[in-house]
Amino acid sequence: MEVLAVAVLGALVALGQGQPIDPHAAPASCPPPPPRDCQDVHARGARSDGVHLIYPAGGAAAPVPVYCDMSTEGHVWTVFQKRFNGSVSFFRGWDDYRRGFGRADGEYWLGLHTLHLLTLQARYELRVELEDFENNSAAATYGSFALAPRAVSAEEDGYSLHVQGFRDGGAGTAAGAAPVGRGRRLWGGGGACGVGAALVGRGRRLWGGGGACGAESIEPPTYGAEPTELHSYGAEPSLTGQNPHLWGRTHPCGSAPRAPPAGDALSYHHGQKFSTFDRDQDLFAQSCAALSSGAWWFRSCHLSNLNGFYLGGAHLSYGNGLNWARWKGFHYSLKRSEMKIRRL
Structure with a gap:
């Protein structure tokens, strides 16, 4: 009853001020929401x-x-x-x-x-x-x-x-060296004519690469989601991907190697928590963030480390640069990375 009385009083005040009342008038439009992305x-x-x-x-x-x-x-x-x-x-x-x-x-x-x-x-x-x-x-x-x-x-x-x-x-147009990594089997590639690629490894088996010009290196086994063997640095999948690249193939003398695509270096990290040097949430016994000088969704430890040190290309240290292992391996720190999203 009080609400009705207040409404009637408001209408009378509006009439007294000469303002017409339209019961069918649409409410004032709201401003558009601010941009979310x-x-x-x-x-x-x-x-x-x-x-x-x-x-x-x-x-x-x-x-x-x-x-x-x-x-x-x-x-x-x-x-x-x-x-x-x-x-x-x-x-x-x-x-x-x-x-x-x-x-x-x-x-x-x-x-x-x-x-x-x-x-x-x-x-x-x-x-x-x-x-x-x-x-x-x-x-x-x-x-x-x-x-x-x-x-x-x-x-x-x-x-x-x-x-x-x-x-x-x-x-792009040029191929990176065959990737190498911790805690998994490695397959290598041909280098200069007649010289096999040097594969650097810690606590793991190495498979080597090509010799004479045009020769094929030893092909790796079929890629699996999980590693087949554990080594001193924990378990990580091999570096051949769902889209097999020409890792380790040699090429005729004087000709450029065929360029591999980026490859999938992130699906391995699916389901993992983000880790930093002061919050270790990975699956490895040691801190992957500290070992890899970065912060990422580390597992045991990584196939990508885009928040690692900016080391300016090839580096001797293992896996602590701006690395995308499926493309350039663990001993090459990239010049540029950009991660971006769009709504579907």
């Missing part, structure tokens, strides 16, 4: 690559600067990791990786929690772009990417990686 930024009219503000946690939260790629493959991508010159240190602790660091107009990491919020609201595709110091490039794409999608507390879940649907995204 770069695709929303594009939908609002932006068309150029560059830094924009997004609101992964909603309009009430603070905006987050991010680099938007609006040109690659004819799609719009939200970039969450970008490295190209080593100007920003990526050897950081848990809090930095959870919050994010760097600048969106330079090298940066968007932040685990922001990435979790983004991938929680829709299905996203991941694209990983790589470049070496010889200006060769390669890319890998994953049809489904999310962090801790079923966790009530994403941090307690370790921002676990959920990635599926790998497909290669092309390669």
Whole structure:
């Protein structure tokens, strides 16, 4: 009754002020929600690559600067990791990786929690772009990417990686050396004419490579999801992938080797928690983050380490550079990496 009286009183006041009352009038329209990712930024009219503000946690939260790629493959991508010159240190602790660091107009990491919020609201595709110091490039794409999608507390879940649907995204013009690694069997490749490739290994068996020009090296066994043998550095799968590459093949004297695609160096880490040097959540007895000088979804330990040291190409140290083992092995630190997602 009181509510009705108040409504009548309000109507009388409006009439007294000469304002007509329309019972069928539509309510005032609400402003559009703030952009949650770069695709929303594009939908609002932006068309150029560059830094924009997004609101992964909603309009009430603070905006987050991010680099938007609006040109690659004819799609719009939200970039969450970008490295190209080593100007920003990526050897950081848990809090930095959870919050994010760097600048969106330079090298940066968007932040685990922001990435979790983004991938929680829709299905996203991941694209990983790589470049070496010889200006060769390669890319890998994953049809489904999310962090801790079923966790009530994403941090307690370790921002676990959920990635599926790998497909290669092309390669440059020159082949990298046959990869080598810890805790698994290795297969090698031919080097210069008449000289077999030198394979460096710790606590593991080595298979060697080609000799005379045009000869084939020994082919590895069929790739399996799990290793067939344990060694001193733990269990990791072999370096031949679902898309078999020409790892270890020699070539005629004077001709360039055939370029391998990027290969799948991330599916091995599916289901793993994120680890940093001050929060060890991997499956290995020692800290993979400390051993690999990085922060990643380490298992025992890695096939990719894109947050490792920026070592500028070939390096003698094992697996602690900006590595993507399926493409360049564990002794080559890449020039550029970029990880980006788009909503499907």
